Amino acid sequence: MKEKQMAVCYDSQACIKCFACVVNCSVENRARLQRERGTGVEKTMMEKLPHLNYLTIEKSESGVFPDVKSVAALKHCQHCEYPKCMDICPAEAISKEDTGAVLINRDKCVGCQSCIDACPYDVPVFDRETGKTYKCIMCNDRLEAGLPTACAEACPSVAIFCGTASDVRAEAKERAERYEKVFGKKFIVYGAEPVNSHVGSLSYMTIAAEENADPYMLPENPKSGVSIARNVIKIGGAAAIGAAAAGIAVHVSHWKKHKEDSVYHHKDEE
């Protein structure tokens, strides 16, 4: 499994914000519709299909003129080591592949949107028309065919790159170190190491200045309240049910022991 492990890295410092990746991702998904669902090319190019924009742009501002930080960040699935979406999916439609990609199986998805509730990064998007939920698939089909992800292929800069997980991590680390030297501030490779025990490491990592973690949506301690609560309730609930059953069992034996001298033991009526 380890040999096939791939990764993608988005370098926010080398990014020139041309959004070729965003457009190409959408185009590649339309191509998938053509290939796999037999939809006509023209039709796929006419429809909005916003749920197939697996990369979306989130712009944010902080500060006050002229000391303002303005960021147009790319939002995408992080492909967590411990995908919370996978854990919660009642249809078992989500899997973590050998490549590292976390996939929603479109045929299995029932559109319950539990993954949306569970994702610590608020990534999956539900489409009313198809009644299913979608998110970045790390171009798993392309990776398995020896091609780069659509976003990496599109990047005219050298900001999104993909390859084996170890290669990507090494390149990312080298870049982060260089940026630290040049700009004199801390740069992180978000996801190269486990972010926390909840999500683990990420197969789609991000290079960013630590001070920009917020606008680039790179929380230090991503947690899914829903996932945690759900697990607690399931375990607690199972325990409570078990305790109830055990209690009942005890009570039954208690009845059996004392039923003779019970007013409720209507022996003659049985």
Place this chain on the structure above:
Amino acid sequence: MNDNGRQITLFTNLQMWYHKHIIHYMIFFILTGLPLVSPWFHWIAYAVGVPVAAFSGAADITSVGLQICRAAHRITAVLWIVTSIPIVFAMLPKIGRWDMTPRRREGQGWVEYIKEGLIDTKRVYIDWQYPKYMGKYNLLQIAAAWAVIGICLLMLASGAVLWFRLWFSEGLVSVMRVAHLAGFMAMVVFLIFHVYFAIHPVNRAGYEAMFRTGKDSEAHARKKHPGLFL
């Protein structure tokens, strides 16, 4: 037994009808809900999905089954609400006679009342004797009844939010989702106790009343539910 042959009505026909329906609904809710709680119960969805997938040619049987479960779950909820309407109209005006509120005697403090109620309950379920003060329901039954009404309302509300989740904020949906699961767990615990005690010999008369006659003999009631006659 000293029986004057008189009967008292414990449950009206409407209540009996409603309770039977609730049982059906609960079975449906649980069966259709369990596959969504855990993949351990996917066999339910699969079984339901097989005939449908055979006709629709859908790719994944479990997925089809899950969709059916979800739809059935919601339909059940709608039916439950619909059948509840006459009940609510019929019963709410008579809420004073439900005998489901704690009724202290004159001058009795809460602590004393609760202690008395608990001891009375113990008398029935541990000592297997007749109670001294219990009315139609003992204190634990009263508490459980309100709890289950609350749980049912919570399940309906959270279920509605989940069904129409696109109308609500993601935050609210997340909370309601957790609430729905928690409510389910609580409901299962309640049902375990409820069904057990319902079929327990201690409640034989109650069972008969709920499912067959709707009535209990006055003589028996005086012994089992002295509080009714105080």
Place this chain on the structure above:
Amino acid sequence: MKLTRRSFMKTSMAGLAAAVAGGTPPLAAEAAVVTASDYGVEKKVYMNCRMCAQFCPMVGRVRDGRLVSVEANPNTPYPAVCGRGRAAPGALYDPDRIKGPLIATGEKGSGQFRSASWEEALDMVGKKMAELRNQGEAHTVAYFPRFNAAPGLDNALFNLYGTDNLFNYGDSCYGSTNQIGLGSVLGGGPVPRQGNSAVMGDYENARLAVLIGRNPVGGLVAFPWGAMFGRGRKNGLKTVVIDPRKPAGTGETDADWLPVIPGTDTALLMALANVIFANKYYDEDFLRKHTNADMLINQETLLPADLQNPFEEPDYLVWDEAAGKAVMKSEAEKPALFGEYDYEGAKVKTGLQALIDSCASYTPEEAEKICGVKAAQITKLASDLNEARPRCFLERGYRSTRYFNSMNERRMVSVINGLLGVYGEEGGLIYGRNVRLDNPFAWSENEEETVCGHYAENVEGFELADPWNLRRLFPKAVAENRPYKMRMAFINGQNPVGGGSGGWFTAEALKKMEMVVAVSPFWNESLLFADVILPDTTFMERDEPLFAEYKATFPVLTVHNKAVEPMFNVKNGYDMMLELARRVFDEDEYEEYFGDFERGGINYIIDYQLENLMGLNEADEKTFSRTGLFESGVWCGTPAPIKPAAKRSPSGKIEVYSTFMAKWNDRLKGEGREKEAMYYTPLFTYAPTYWQGLKETLGEDEFIPITGFSPLSSFTGAQTRNNILLKNAGESLDYDHVFINASKGRALGLKTEDEVEIFNIEMPSVKVRARVCLTETVEPHALFCYYGVGTGYFTKIAEKLSVAAPDGLNPNHIGNLTYTPVDASAPSQDFIVKIRRAL
């Protein structure tokens, strides 16, 4: 005005056949074997992208006759296609495309049209054109090319038809401001125009890039500048942004942003020069070796004291410190860089001294008062540049005419780059190289003077206008009926109403035409004023000749092939032009001019182009081959050497002291045109904007309209405006909104998403509606909108386009028909707008 173009070489078919002995290689390179990784793609077709106008080398993936997606051609050092290019299939399959010829049924501007056959439409156009020609009035046809339907052929057709009234778009882009602004320092002949490939930032190797006047991300040129910039950023490039708006991508979080008041950049630049001089941050060695800093100039006239044999074998007077007197530079041992001297009774100083003295009073503190940027930031910038040089530069710009003083700005940028000694240095500004393609079509010497030529020669204020790039003269000439009445307009892939400031006036001028014909695959506002619309194919549906006008340090040649068959009832531009030609020329003419092409097709042009390819050096010859070109879709030659060089300047040097500007300054002063002389001077002077002439301080609700490219939009054509693939992303940027400073907006009682009305204070009845976005990233004087996204004033166009934003600002629509002094370029942002909440 006579037009002299390149020579026309008639070759016989036999000659051509011999030249291509061995058969013609296939034009389209096809993937021989479809593998799983191609996902059923049958064909890969080489194209050059036309989603903007940079022709980035691209590969189209075709399956079952349909374009599925595109990618960058990998056979260059900087494979790059931006978001716009990636959305090409969205343009091709845009359901709002014009599907067949249209003939107007209502008055011009009403947007009412009916479908017509090609026969009917071309007959109508041909008849009118033939009529005019027969009356000897062919020259009254105004021709507007841009995204040409038949590159190479169509321009020739109109010239042969008899009109040289070509109104090209360049005045609203790089001309003349960037051309002459750069040329006045770098050289380029008696009227020095430096093109867009002359010099470029070495983004990849620079340590510091000062982005003033151009944003390398949104600002097009993905290949190669965008790719170079990205690599630069990976290498740790720092950027400083001088802009009334802080754009994304130029360094959102680490760039120093110097928020300059619109149009006051020159104050900042002069203060920058002031600090550079004060601290000796200039490269003295470079100045001595490569510039005319040591040239002695007359303090009164500002002209060179003695410049001999300009351009040919120049020599000029310097002060020889060794000899203690003024001698010609060729004879001097130690020419002085500084100082005032006496020469033959006149007071002279070195060019450098003149520069130093002219900016002495522009301290950063003084500049702050004018431009709004903090003095400390200016001082720091100078210091940072000094640390980084020569691996630094001030951006060379592209579309540059924004204000009356934009010429000063571009010149000062070029001067400062010279002071820092970055020309021809790695990490600084490096030179471009091109090969040149010829065109086989005949060219005629038309007798009649052109409108633009007439103004350039006779009208004050148009002396340095480029008569081949002066589309904004059209409305003025029509209004003045000068030098003669224009009667017909033929718009060939241009949007004159939307693309140049003064669009309202252009629309009025079009209304006066007896016939307006427009060729375009997509709707734009100019088409509303057409009588006949002829839809040509998009670039993806036709073969084209080779193309070589790239902006790289190495020459680039690309191939462009048809990816898919033309859709709907649109026509390949070449077919269209030939059918038009048949209706307009007689049989003999037609055969003479177009017969070879009709028989030979695109290959006829390509063969000719390759036969007459110019500019290859020895190293290029080794790597270039026709087969190789068609196999790879692109050929890249050897880069220009990285060493400082001037480009045929009067003094033979990089003229940090511009003698061209000195000459014009002297001439204008001599003609009593003191005001204009402020804009044509070799010195550091603050010349005001037009808007500063209207008002010293703006009112609470008044703004200067500024634009910049979004990387998801290009020009005012609908290939990007109405593109669903681009809108999906652009929506997240609110790219159809107008952006104003948050606190200024709040003071007006506005909040984000409010609808506002915007109008030019000089044309208050022409109002535009837009949604406003309050932001901290815009300087309070400025009102920013992304170029080419908003619908603007001519809202009828929104009825034709289902995806494009129905509102939004296009400043060109409401801009003035003013012209910058002397070169008559388009001051696209130099006016004042007012906004208020829309009712």
